[in-house]
Amino acid sequence: MKRVITTLALAAAAVFAASVASAQTLNTVKSRGMLNCGANGSLGGFGLPDAQGNWTGLDVDFCRALASAIFGDPTKVKFVALTAKDRFTALQSGDVDVLARNTTWTSSRDTSLGLNFTGVNYYDGQGFLVRKALKVNSALELSDAAVCVQQGTTTELNLSDYFRANKMKLKTVTFATADEAIKAYDSGRCDAFTTDASGLYAERLRLAKSDDHIVLPEIISKEPLGPSVRHGDDQWFDIVKWVHFAMIISEELGVTQANVDEALKSTTNPDVKRLLGTEGNYGEQLGLTKDWGYRIIKHVGNYGEIFEKNVGQGSPLKIQRGLNALWTKGGLQYAPPIR
Amino acid sequence: MSIATQDDLNVPDARYVRVAPVEALPPPVAARGVVGWVRANLFSSPANIFLTLLTAALIIWIVPPVIEFVFTHAVWSGSDREACLPTADRPEVGACWAFVRDRFSYFIYGSYPIPERWRVNIFFAMLAVGIVWMLRLEAPRRDLGALYFFVIVPIVSYILLTGWEAIGLRRVDTSLWGGVLVTIVVSWVGIVFSLPIGILLALGRRSTMPAVKLLSVIFIEFVRGVPLITVLFMASVMLPLFVPDAYSPDKLLRALIGIAMFASAYMAEVVRAGLQAMPKGQYEGAMAVGLGYWQMMYLIILPQALKITIPNIVNTYIGLFKDTTLVVIVGIFDFLHTVEVSRIDPKWAAPTTSATGYVFAAIFYFIFCFSMSRYAKSVEARLGKADRR
Numbered sequence: 182m183k184r185v186i187t188t189l190a191l192a193a194a195a196v197f198a199a200s201v202a203s204a205q206t207l208n209t210v211k212s213r214g215m216l217n218c219g220a221n222g223s224l225g226g227f228g229l230p231d232a233q234g235n236w237t238g239l240d241v242d243f244c245r246a247l248a249s250a251i252f253g254d255p256t257k258v259k260f261v262a263l264t265a266k267d268r269f270t271a272l273q274s275g276d277v278d279v280l281a282r283n284t285t286w287t288s289s290r291d292t293s294l295g296l297n298f299t300g301v302n303y304y305d306g307q308g309f310l311v312r313k314a315l316k317v318n319s320a321l322e323l324s325d326a327a328v329c330v331q332q333g334t335t336t337e338l339n340l341s342d343y344f345r346a347n348k349m350k351l352k353t354v355t356f357a358t359a360d361e362a363i364k365a366y367d368s369g370r371c372d373a374f375t376t377d378a379s380g381l382y383a384e385r386l387r388l389a390k391s392d393d394h395i396v397l398p399e400i401i402s403k404e405p406l407g408p409s410v411r412h413g414d415d416q417w418f419d420i421v422k423w424v425h426f427a428m429i430i431s432e433e434l435g436v437t438q439a440n441v442d443e444a445l446k447s448t449t450n451p452d453v454k455r456l457l458g459t460e461g462n463y464g465e466q467l468g469l470t471k472d473w474g475y476r477i478i479k480h481v482g483n484y485g486e487i488f489e490k491n492v493g494q495g496s497p498l499k500i501q502r503g504l505n506a507l508w509t510k511g512g513l514q515y516a517p518p519i520r
Numbered sequence: 521m522s523i524a525t526q527d528d529l530n531v532p533d534a535r536y537v538r539v540a541p542v543e544a545l546p547p548p549v550a551a552r553g554v555v556g557w558v559r560a561n562l563f564s565s566p567a568n569i570f571l572t573l574l575t576a577a578l579i580i581w582i583v584p585p586v587i588e589f590v591f592t593h594a595v596w597s598g599s600d601r602e603a604c605l606p607t608a609d610r611p612e613v614g615a616c617w618a619f620v621r622d623r624f625s626y627f628i629y630g631s632y633p634i635p636e637r638w639r640v641n642i643f644f645a646m647l648a649v650g651i652v653w654m655l656r657l658e659a660p661r662r663d664l665g666a667l668y669f670f671v672i673v674p675i676v677s678y679i680l681l682t683g684w685e686a687i688g689l690r691r692v693d694t695s696l697w698g699g700v701l702v703t704i705v706v707s708w709v710g711i712v713f714s715l716p717i718g719i720l721l722a723l724g725r726r727s728t729m730p731a732v733k734l735l736s737v738i739f740i741e742f743v744r745g746v747p748l749i750t751v752l753f754m755a756s757v758m759l760p761l762f763v764p765d766a767y768s769p770d771k772l773l774r775a776l777i778g779i780a781m782f783a784s785a786y787m788a789e790v791v792r793a794g795l796q797a798m799p800k801g802q803y804e805g806a807m808a809v810g811l812g813y814w815q816m817m818y819l820i821i822l823p824q825a826l827k828i829t830i831p832n833i834v835n836t837y838i839g840l841f842k843d844t845t846l847v848v849i850v851g852i853f854d855f856l857h858t859v860e861v862s863r864i865d866p867k868w869a870a871p872t873t874s875a876t877g878y879v880f881a882a883i884f885y886f887i888f889c890f891s892m893s894r895y896a897k898s899v900e901a902r903l904g905k906a907d908r909r
Contacts, residue, residue, distance in 0.1 A: 222853065230626065230630075230858075232622050234626055262851035263851055267849075270757045275761075276756075390606070497869065
């Protein structure tokens, strides 16, 4: 029954999506005075309320940056906690203006689900957690090892694909929930635990002795996570896309939340001037104000800052930049220029 | 004539006439006191002996570890996960109460803005006064209490919690509400609305008017025929598709309406069971003394029917109170969900954090459900006096 309803909802959503999306999202958001952001309410580092009830996380900060660019006020966001199941329906029905909920960019979602992914704000992928005592330095040495995995997930499929492709013997121990799987790993029933790398860092903290475990360097699947918007509103698509690019460009140029005011006054670098809006009218071309880039960095910070604060060295997760480093530092984060 | 004594009759001393009853001996040691109780209740038959030993084994197996976890090995203070991690001189870590302390205000208020939280406190206080006023039989002016509980508290708390700029109360969007606040609001609305609507639906279903009967049956069967999750899901996801953004009701309100509808349908069937248990003579008697339909229901039938359905009504309430946890699927942070997201917080990630959160949630739900059932028991005892004569 639930599935029937869900299917109906999605079908209805697809029909209505066109009419909802053709409305100018930017105008709707401005007249509402509030950005509705679909987020994950229960993923540490990406979207989670803290002890004071304030939302925190990488995706959450992305929405705050978007709100800053539009309103000049990072608090004008209403976060809507979405589950994996209802996130697309919520976007299509217009319940949220943007979906920033660690969503993997895939072809079918980009096409038949009617989504437009605006970029990748976190390159994730499936990895392995093992005990240091196992003295394994690469996933390729895991042949014959027992691997704990959550049942019925793409994780499980990726795992068997990877082992088959590398001609290794696989022994999986499957569990209905990630909680059970990590418990079993901790109690020694498996030699390795596998899930998305970002999850591995979070799960590692729950182990009795987290320092005795390491995340192996191999990433065996592509999980590019990014914000998305509905089909049919190119202006809004552009805005969301460029908010992400602006944060990457400002990291590249070394403009941070702390020095942005100084940079605004004294910089001679034309790239910085274009980013902060003292040269050209690039913000107005987007339908925003001239100083849109300044607002983002002033209120939220550049990409590197929000990364380190939420998932990197400034957080308990301590995730390495890895693929998420700038292209100049061996990573994949790259943005087209503002000009 | 006086009773003859031994001297009067002059009989040999060997004759023995008892003049006072023998003092009763206490029952044998094996049948009295602790030993007797134990024999009678715990070891009266082989099956009982087996069950007793089994229970004792279970208690020995379960209770000490629980006490160890909850008290002796527990961590009571600390500021982050470091406090709750096992160390060399403390290999066994029990409950991480420091985590509950740190997150306590979040469990109560959710994301409600901190400077405005006094408003939630006033709401809790008003509700507590109303509940005590309504439930204590010796309280004065309970008619005023009903007015207070069903009219004044809802209006004032609505203004208080959502805010009213005109009198200087900042607007607080319901998406910021959370924790115990949401659990209480949702279950309170469900409880307050489900009984009257349920009674009306039950009467409607037994009505002889075809239209009323048909509508009641359709409502009850339709709402009962779908899972609560579906009702909530439809209310929160489907509604915005058909209603323009500006007219679409608030997310929490949608969930409240869904829950109230759902609880009413179940309540209707509970009340109908009570109505059907009434002997026909009660109806005929009421009609014979010239009462109209509503008088008959209000004075004769419903007081008796509701009395016999109290266990079921309370059962529905307790079920409803726990069903409120399902609002999480439409993204509302009820109490259980605040515990759930807190245990995921990397700041507190430690081996026992999750278990601690769940223990805390279990204690919370137990206190509420158990007090509901105890109160219902006392009401039953009071109303049932007539039957026991």
